[in-house]
Amino acid sequence: MVMKENNETKKEIILKAGIFERNADKGDSSGYLIGSRCKLCGRIQFPPKKICAGCCKDDSLESVRLSQKGEIYSYTIIRQAPPGFVAPYATLYVDLPEKVRIFAPSFLNDWGEEPIEIGKEVELVIGEIKEDEKGNEIIGYKFRPIGKK
Amino acid sequence: MRKVCIIGVGMTRFGKFIETGIEDLGRDACWAAIKDAQIDPKDIQVGFCSHSNGGRVAGQRILKEVGIAGVEILNIENACSGGSSAFRVGYCSVAGGFYDLAIVVGVDKMYGSGGLIPPNLEDLDGMVGRTLPGRYAMAIRRHMYEYGTTVEQLAKVSVKNHKYGVLNPYAQYQKEVTIEEVLNSRMVADPLTLLQCCPAGDGSAALILCSDDLKKKYSNKKPIYVGASVVKSGKYFTADTDITGMEFVSRAAKEAYDIFGGGPEDINVCELHDAFTAAEIMHYENLGFCKKGEGGRLIDEKRTEIGGMISVNTSGGLLSRGHPLGATGVAQIVEIVCQLRGEAGRRQVANAKVGLTETTGGAIPEIGNGACSVNIFYS
Numbered sequence: 378m379v380m381k382e383n384n385e386t387k388k389e390i391i392l393k394a395g396i397f398e399r400n401a402d403k404g405d406s407s408g409y410l411i412g413s414r415c416k417l418c419g420r421i422q423f424p425p426k427k428i429c430a431g432c433c434k435d436d437s438l439e440s441v442r443l444s445q446k447g448e449i450y451s452y453t454i455i456r457q458a459p460p461g462f463v464a465p466y467a468t469l470y471v472d473l474p475e476k477v478r479i480f481a482p483s484f485l486n487d488w489g490e491e492p493i494e495i496g497k498e499v500e501l502v503i504g505e506i507k508e509d510e511k512g513n514e515i516i517g518y519k520f521r522p523i524g525k526k
Numbered sequence: 527m528r529k530v531c532i533i534g535v536g537m538t539r540f541g542k543f544i545e546t547g548i549e550d551l552g553r554d555a556c557w558a559a560i561k562d563a564q565i566d567p568k569d570i571q572v573g574f575c576s577h578s579n580g581g582r583v584a585g586q587r588i589l590k591e592v593g594i595a596g597v598e599i600l601n602i603e604n605a606c607s608g609g610s611s612a613f614r615v616g617y618c619s620v621a622g623g624f625y626d627l628a629i630v631v632g633v634d635k636m637y638g639s640g641g642l643i644p645p646n647l648e649d650l651d652g653m654v655g656r657t658l659p660g661r662y663a664m665a666i667r668r669h670m671y672e673y674g675t676t677v678e679q680l681a682k683v684s685v686k687n688h689k690y691g692v693l694n695p696y697a698q699y700q701k702e703v704t705i706e707e708v709l710n711s712r713m714v715a716d717p718l719t720l721l722q723c724c725p726a727g728d729g730s731a732a733l734i735l736c737s738d739d740l741k742k743k744y745s746n747k748k749p750i751y752v753g754a755s756v757v758k759s760g761k762y763f764t765a766d767t768d769i770t771g772m773e774f775v776s777r778a779a780k781e782a783y784d785i786f787g788g789g790p791e792d793i794n795v796c797e798l799h800d801a802f803t804a805a806e807i808m809h810y811e812n813l814g815f816c817k818k819g820e821g822g823r824l825i826d827e828k829r830t831e832i833g834g835m836i837s838v839n840t841s842g843g844l845l846s847r848g849h850p851l852g853a854t855g856v857a858q859i860v861e862i863v864c865q866l867r868g869e870a871g872r873r874q875v876a877n878a879k880v881g882l883t884e885t886t887g888g889a890i891p892e893i894g895n896g897a898c899s900v901n902i903f904y905s
Contacts, residue, residue, distance in 0.1 A: 441580050477764065477765055506654060518654065
């Protein structure tokens with residue numbers, strides 16, 4: 378935790394409950410995205426749902442951990458950032474083996490000199506993605522190239 | 527289902543109007559359309575208004591400024607396709623026999639939003655850093671990867687549409703730009719630079735719709751007929767979705783062509799949703815003006831300039847005319863009506879007989895886009 382200017386400590390706030398698991402309780406760590414899987418038609422959705430978009434049943438969905446690695450389908454580098462984010466940073470569409478496409482940020486420190494390219498494999502990281510207006514760290518999901526620490 | 531025609535059009539200039547509110551902008555567009563149609567506003571039986579941030583009952587607040595009160599008035603929001611959606615509902619009200627004479631107005635004030643339209647509060651993609659320019663940048667990045675589309679081809683879209691903005695007295699920007707200026711402008715989301723993104727601005731546009739069998743009672747202007755009107759939402763995304771294909775656009779267009787009884791080869795003039803240069807390139811393909819992957823070649827060969835195979839965005843498009851969300855869809859129809867009437871002045875496309883408008887709006891997770899509208903008009 379870091380001290381803010383008025384001597385309050387910065388907190389970590391989870392972006393949204395119920396959509397990911399975090400393996401450590403601070404900093405960047407491994408983890409899982411949580412989706413819902415329909416026991417009847419097999420459809421997997423992220424974020425988790427109450428009603429299956431495929432067969433429209435409301436009693437057939439179970440929570441499932443999604444794959445931690447996927448392939449970049451497309452990307453961009455954002456140069457004009459929305460509130461809380463610091464440009465430049467990348468946004469990716471990552472295709473997971475279970476045919477789910479995830480939209481997520483990816484931070485350029487994690488890439489270093491390596492270029493971001495369509496087709497590259499990336500791995501899930503749970504950690505800070507932005508700050509709120511009070512300077513608290515918002516914990517969410519992001520991807521980085523495989524093998525970087 | 528009755529045949530519906532447009533007997534009046536009007537709009538304000540789009541731009542930065544800090545002192546002018548929604549009601550005044552809407553009033554000016556409505557009054558221009560009423561005067562163009564040469565009707566008595568008291569004859570209007572129903573009103574439809576689209577906006578995205580004008581506050582509650584915006585339509586009623588606007589229409590009371592032109593002497594319309596007491597009738598059914600509805601407000602429609604559908605992000606960038608709001609104006610087209612208000613037209614859709616207006617069209618249905620006349621085609622379906624509920625009303626004979628309707629007014630449609632679209633309006634918004636975007637100036638001062640800082641450029642980026644903020645996502646809805648619960649939009650998960652927005653919460654993790656998506657921006658709208660970023661979304662189109664990711665789509666065109668994939669298009670460049672699959673088809674070899676180049677940044678120069680993207681820049682040419684901006685050059686073309688800014689050139690036509692100069693010819694449109696209602697356009698927000700009336701200044702030509704060069705390919706170099708476009709590519710050297712500030713990068714917003716790779717590869718989209720500032721001059722490849724539509725500006726934030728304010729404005730309003732309006733239409734008067736009439737049942738064909740009653741048009742002579744109201745106006746002796748050359749009527750422009752609605753050949754098709756379609757609105758669709760996107761289907762669920764999976765890892766198999768082709769984001770360059772925007773299937774909701776192709777699907778809406780195909781249905782519109784089928785209803786009209788023709789195809790892309792029949793279209794002489796088109797106003798499509800160039801919120802970003804990338805969008806225009808992809809929409810050439812989505813609307814069937816060329817094969818998949820050939821959008822870049824179309825602009826290289828100048829086939830979408832005035833006088834080309836199909837004249838696209840003669841108004842200057844969103845890039846140059848501007849994009850107040852609720853107004854755009856209506857303003858596109860205003861341009862097509864002017865073209866089909868032969869009233870487009872220096873922008874006139876010779877022998878324009880059939881026109882098409884397309885808007886795509888409401889980026890949301892999981893289904894891509896909330897609303898795509900495709901309309902076909904003929905004289």
